Amino acid sequence: MTDRLDALVDWFRHSSPFIHAHRGRTFVVSVGGEALTDGTAAALVHDLALLNGLGIRLVLVPGARPQIDERLNARGAAIRYVNGLRVTDAEALGCVVDAVGSVRLAIEALFSMGLANSPMAGLRLQVASGNFVTARPLGVRDGIDYLQTGEVRRVDTAAIRQRLDDGALVLMSPLGVSPTGEQFNLYAEDVAVAAARGLQADKLLFLHEGEGLVTAAGTPLGELTVEEARERFEPATPTAEPLGAQVARAIAACRGGVPRVHLLPRRRDGAILGELFTRDGVGTLITPRAFERLRAASVEDISGILALIAPLEDDGTLVRRTRERLETEIGDFTVMEREGTVVACAALHRIADTAAAEIACLVVHPGYRDGHRGRQLLERLERDAVAAGCEALFVLTTRTAHWFREQGFAPTEVESLPAGRRAFYNLARGSKVLAKALG
Structure with a gap:
């Protein structure tokens, strides 16, 4: 029992910076209809309800592909795809409307549960849905009329923001209506991208089927810039299968102003919580090419480093x-x-x-000290130290001991330094020694 409590307390303490950072932010979550077919939907809803309780503004866009196919099969109707796009005739549209409605009601029911012995106990979460999406027909492409298959024309972001301001979770369906009153079958992932771009959401999270992105060596890809994603996966298109389509949509979202798109394996229990509240996450983060990047230094950087550290050398x-x-x-x-x-x-x-290992010479230019860059640098070095097999970090400092304590370092005695480093300790400087255990 004590070990479990210690683990719980440790997790909460380490996740608190992420809780503070995410509060008040807008996240759009896209998940396929498969989540309602394999018994995992309740756990996902519990996690989303937790995020809402932590002050995160949520827009959920569920798909309904398996539910649509199930209804078409039951009617003996054809399931027709051309160039990776569904052709939605009148009979198929009826199945789409029925399936989308059933998915919406099932999700609303899950968010309404409040059994005393469940994670939803005491929850009073409002789920808001409505005609947020204006659609238009996909039209005739390469001689194929896609009939009632459509694409997003406009998202009513003002209405969505109003529901979010009221504390509701917004539920958007992959079904849109044109100004003439026609209904169109949409791709849920495209609705999610359009919503994220229109809302200028802080994050777009795709819960995908199957495994995640990996390197040629088989190791998980934790982060990619848009340019890196384009080089690796183009010519991926929104009709590519399976994960290439999500990458293409992630690129489109980033280019439309969404700063972070996360690709997460849906079948991994708690994937959203693991991605949002741990340092390394569980999926792949795709971001626009940043103005800043962390990288290993080279000899070409020596002049820049000397210029950066010179003022601090001059004042001791x-x-x-x-x-x-x-x-x-x-x-x-x-x-x-x-x-x-x-x-x-x-x-x-x-x-x-x-x-x-010892952290040394951590310096941020005075003009850039308000963006947590020092913490980012420290986190990078801590990851490098762990990867190198280090179990402890030391830092010697005369003026920044409090900052390092805020990052988890604890004061210690000079005698605790390894002998090889203690031999070079400068008594005249009187540096304070701090240490941090890794692992």
Whole structure:
């Protein structure tokens, strides 16, 4: 029992920065109709309700593809696709309307449950749905008339924002109506992209079927820029299958102003919580090419690092480093580059014959100290240290001890330094020693 409580308390404490960061943000979540067919929908709804309770503004866009196919099969009607797009005739449209309605009612029912022994106990969450999407026909393409298959023409973002302001979770269906009153079958993923772009959502989360993106070596791809995603997966299109379509839509969302798109494996229980409230996440994050990037330093960065650290060397905050010393240590440095300029740097020095390392020379340019860049650098070095097999980090500082304590370091004695590092401790500087366990 004590171990379970300790694990719970530890998780809450480590997730609190993410809770604060996400409060008041708008997230659009896209999930396929498969979630209602395999018994996982209740857990997903519980997680979404938790996010709503933490102050996150949610728009949910569920698909209904398996439900539509089930109804078509029951009627003995043809399921017709051309170039990866469904051709929706009058009979198919009836199945679409029926399926979409059943999905909406099933989700509303799940959000309405409040049994005393369930995660929904005491919840009073309103689910708002409506005619938020104006559609138009896909038309005739390459000689094929797609009939009542349509595409998003406009999303009523003002109405959606009003429902979100009222504290409701907004439920959007993959069904749209034209100004002439015609109904059109839409792709739920396209509705999600249009909603995220129109709302300028902070995040768009795609819960996809199957496994996630991996490298050629089979390791998970944790993060991609739009350019990297384009180079890896184009010519992926919205009709590509299976994951290429999501990548194409992620690229379109980012280019439309959505800063972060997450691709998450739906069948992994708690995937959304793992992605949003842990440092490394569980899926793939796709972002527009940033003005800033963290990368390993090279010899070409030495001049930029020297210019960055010189003022702190002059006032005694940092020990002076010569160009020659930097050349020998450059492999230990990580820099943050903004439009070709080094705006922050830090070094991770392994301590010989130990499972420990030292954080040194962590500097952020004065003009860029209001964007948590120091914390980003530190988090990167901590990940590098863990990957290198380190079990502890040390830092020696004369003026920033409180900042490091805020990042989880604890004061310790000089005697706790590994012998190899303690031998070079400068008594005249009187640096404070702080340590942090990894793992």
